[in-house]
Amino acid sequence: MQQFTIKDVENLLGIKAHTLRIWELRYPFFAPKRKESKHRFYDNEDLKILLQVAFLYHLGWKISRIAALEPEERLAAVGAIEPNRNTYPHFVLQLMACSIDFDEGGFSEIIERLSEEIGFERTILEVCFPFLQRVGLLWVTNRIVPAQEHFSSYLIQNKIISEIEKTPLPKHPPEVLLFTPKGEFHEMPLLFLHYMLRKWGWSVLFLGKNITFDVLDSFKENKEIKYLFLHLLTNLTQLDPEVYLEQLVRHFPDKKIIASGRAIQGLQRSFVNVIRLLSDDEIRRFIESGPAAEEPQ
Secondary structure, eight states: OOOBOHHHHHHHHTOOHHHHHHHHHHSTTOOOEEOTTOOEEBOHHHHHHHHHHHHHHHTTOOHHHHHTSOHHHHHHHHHTOOOOTTTHHHHHHHHHHHHHTTOHHHHHHHHHHHHHHHOHHHHIIIIIHHHHHHHHHHHHTTSSOHHHHHHHHHHHHHHHHHHHHHSOOOSSOOOEEEEEETTOOOOHHHHHHHHHHHHTTOOEEEEEEEEOHHHHHTTTTOSSOOEEEEEOSSOTTOOOHHHHHHHHHHHOTTSEEEEESGGGTTOOOOOTTEEEEOSHHHHHHHHHTOTTOOOOO
C-alpha cells in the first residue's frame, strides 16, 4: 500500500490542498490518516476514491451532490460520462485509478471504449500519452512503484502494436527507417509513428530504440530506403542533436532525414535534406501527405 502526500494529490487531481482539507472535514469520503509527524497521507484506496470524485467535480458536479452518492452510484456516474474534447483529461484520471489497482480489465475497457467513440489516434494522443506523462511524474517522485508504470505502458504498447498489425502491409520494399538514436529508450512514441506511417501507406522498416550509427550505416547503400526518420525525446546521453544531424546528412547524402521529438525543437541550424517536425500537427501533416512528401526544411 503506497502513501501519497496532500501535495501529491493536489498535483495529480488539480484540486487545491485547501479544498481537499475542507472536503475531509465536511464529507465522509474517508477518514484522514496521519503519520507520527501528524502530516496527512493518502493510501491507494483513498486515491481511487478521490480520482472518481475529481472526475465528476471537474465536469461541474457540486461536491455536495457527489458526496451524497453511494460508492456504487459514484462509480456508475463516472462510467456514464461520454467522451468528448472536454472530458479527455478526466479519462486520464480513470486510467490512473486502474493502474493504481493493476486493473487490466478496467484499463483495457476504457481504451477500447474511447477508441470506438473518438477513434484510436485521438485516444492515444489525447488520453494515453497525457496519462503516461502523469504516471511518469509520480514515478520519478517515488510516489508510484515502477511495476505500475510498466503495467500501464505495456498495455498501451500492446494496443498500438495490435493496431499496427491490422494495417495492410505495403507490397513494396521499405522506404523509411524508423528509429531512435543511441541513448534514447522511449519506444512508445516510435510505435505510434509506425502505426501512423503504415496507416497512410508508407512502407516502414522499424529498427526501434537505442540504435547505434553502425546499424544505420548498414543501410547506406540501400537504394530503396529514402528516409531516415528519428524521434528524440529525453536525450539521456547528452547527444548534441545538431552534431548528430550533421553526421547523418554527411553520411547519407542521398536520403531525407526526418527528425521529430522534444529534444530537436531548440535547434538553431538548418540542414539540407532535413525535415524537422516540431509539433504533433506537423508530424500528422507530413505523414498524411504520403510517401511522395518532399518538403525541405
